[in-house]
Amino acid sequence: MKVTRIAYSVRLNPGKYAALAEQARRLGRVRSEVWQRYGSVAGVGSGLTDRRVRDRWLADGTHVHFAVLANAWKETVRDAMADIAANLAAAKVAVRRAINRRTNDPAERKRMFTALKADDWASDPFLARQMRKHWKRGFNRTHDQIVVRADKYHTAVDGRGRLWLAIPGLEPRKLIRIPLSTTVAPTGTLRLILRGGRVEVHHRSIANTAALRGDHAKAHRVKANNLGIVKRERQAARHRARVRTEIFTAVHEVVDKAATVIAEDLTKRFTGRKQLPKNINRRLAAWTKGVTAEALKNVSERRGSALVHVNAAYTSQACHRCGRFGRRGGDRFHCTSCGVVWQADVNAAINILQRAGDPDIALHTPHHKVKQILQDRTDRHRTRLPVQDSSPATTGRRANYPNRSTVSDK
Numbered sequence: 001m002k003v004t005r006i007a008y009s010v011r012l013n014p015g016k017y018a019a020l021a022e023q024a025r026r027l028g029r030v031r032s033e034v035w036q037r038y039g040s041v042a043g044v045g046s047g048l049t050d051r052r053v054r055d056r057w058l059a060d061g062t063h064v065h066f067a068v069l070a071n072a073w074k075e076t077v078r079d080a081m082a083d084i085a086a087n088l089a090a091a092k093v094a095v096r097r098a099i100n101r102r103t104n105d106p107a108e109r110k111r112m113f114t115a116l117k118a119d120d121w122a123s124d125p126f127l128a129r130q131m132r133k134h135w136k137r138g139f140n141r142t143h144d145q146i147v148v149r150a151d152k153y154h155t156a157v158d159g160r161g162r163l164w165l166a167i168p169g170l171e172p173r174k175l176i177r178i179p180l181s182t183t184v185a186p187t188g189t190l191r192l193i194l195r196g197g198r199v200e201v202h203h204r205s206i207a208n209t210a211a212l213r214g215d216h217a218k219a220h221r222v223k224a225n226n227l228g229i230v231k232r233e234r235q236a237a238r239h240r241a242r243v244r245t246e247i248f249t250a251v252h253e254v255v256d257k258a259a260t261v262i263a264e265d266l267t268k269r270f271t272g273r274k275q276l277p278k279n280i281n282r283r284l285a286a287w288t289k290g291v292t293a294e295a296l297k298n299v300s301e302r303r304g305s306a307l308v309h310v311n312a313a314y315t316s317q318a319c320h321r322c323g324r325f326g327r328r329g330g331d332r333f334h335c336t337s338c339g340v341v342w343q344a345d346v347n348a349a350i351n352i353l354q355r356a357g358d359p360d361i362a363l364h365t366p367h368h369k370v371k372q373i374l375q376d377r378t379d380r381h382r383t384r385l386p387v388q389d390s391s392p393a394t395t396g397r398r399a400n401y402p403n404r405s406t407v408s409d410k
Contacts, residue, residue, distance in 0.1 A: 007182045009199040010162075016176050017197055020146065023170050024194055026068050027076045028143030033062070034080035035140045039087070050081035069168055075147040075189075084138070091135035092116055098130050146192040155185040165201060167192070244291055251295040255305045262356045264312030265363060266293035308356050313367040314374060315351035316344060324378045 038048055054074050057063045066073050099112045112127060121127035146167070153167045163183055166175040167190070178199055186203035193200040254261060266289045300307040319326050319335035319342070326335040333344040355361060360373050 005184070005186070005203055007165075007180045007184070007186060007201040007203070009201075010179045010181045012178060012197070012199060014197070016178065017194070017199070019169055019176060020192070020199060021144075021194055023068060023072070024144050024146050024192075026066055026170075027072060027146060028140065030066050030068070030073045030076045031080045031140040031142055034077055035084065035138055038081065039084050039138045040135075050078040053077055053081065068170060069172065071149055071152050072146070072168065075149050079147045080140070087138055088135060091131065094134040095127065095130045098134075102126065144194045146194075148190040148192065150188050150190075153190060157183075165190075243288060247288070247291050248295045248299070251292075251299045255299050255303050258305065260306040260308060261296060261300055262308050262310060262353050263296055264315070264352055265309040266290070266296075309363055310352055310355040310358075311361050311363050311365055311370060312348075312352055312355070313361075313365070313370040315355065316348040318351060318374055320347050320350035320354065322378070323374060325374070 034053065038053065054077055057077075063070070063073055095116060096113065099109055099116075103109055103112075112124065115121055115124055115127060121131050148167050153165060156164050156166070158164060161183065163180045163185060165178045165180055165186065167178070168174075169176045178201070180201065186201055188204040191202040193202065296307055299305070314325070316328060316333070317325055319333070319338055319340075321340070322335065322337050324335065324337040326333055326337070328334070328344050331344050333342045333347045335342065361370055365373075
């Protein structure tokens, strides 16, 4: 993907804009002529290139009718032929799919793919039909653009530090100078687009220049950070402030209704089969999880509510009604035992609430032990066995915090 930078004209003289608009209009006629003559199977499909088109027009005098400088119409021809080639390439994609549907013979597919790539489809009836079907003659609708070659313009900075771009006009050796809104001089081939009295100067960015000289690492960095540091940080700050407001508002609404808040411990690092780098863990833990943990702590302390942290292991994978493990897909939890589909977050929230009174699962119980406890409970439920742990301390805790996941023998 090519990255394009855009510079804008500043307080451009109306006379200059009119001269540029007239030049763009005449070059639009050049584009239309290219599409009319070569925007079909018989044009580019016959292997015609922009250089051969230029040579033909110079030989037969077609270029005289455009009334523009030679470099201007030649660059326009090159640009229009590139557009036609792109249109042709898009049509070939559909034809390749048609070839795959037509035959499974590798040799026949290779033959047709080769003919398609070499633009030699006219002799094959199937390819000719498919090309006529998928490649329709295009039409030019561009009459507001000027393409300027890299060696046909120059830039200069005046005494006030303003950058000026000088490009050829309609008359030889007479340049049109355009004041720009940037201090970064454009490079490479330029595309000038005229809109509403202002000129947009599109040019290749630093990323493309770096890629051309082989510095792909720099090109990737520029593409990934093309917004600029200041603008990107401003957007990130607005996003953080919006998320923080939403989280604190939600926590206040919860505390309004409950004197005790049961929540999972959000200060723990993310765990999983794939070991994440420290930087990723820090970013994940320090963002929404960290803001939520901060909101729960601060709001509960200021408003006198009790905040109880519980072990949240497997709360999103077990059914809150029967305690058995089920399947979670997106925002739905399927309990294979109950045959019920729960809203996944609601099911997990109920499990977290029940976990507060669980006498066997403490806050720091390892997750593999939590899984074993849950499996033992479901096994006892199926066999109707009594709960093994009947110590006085455990019995007292069960009386104070009844757990819906455990089933006693009655």
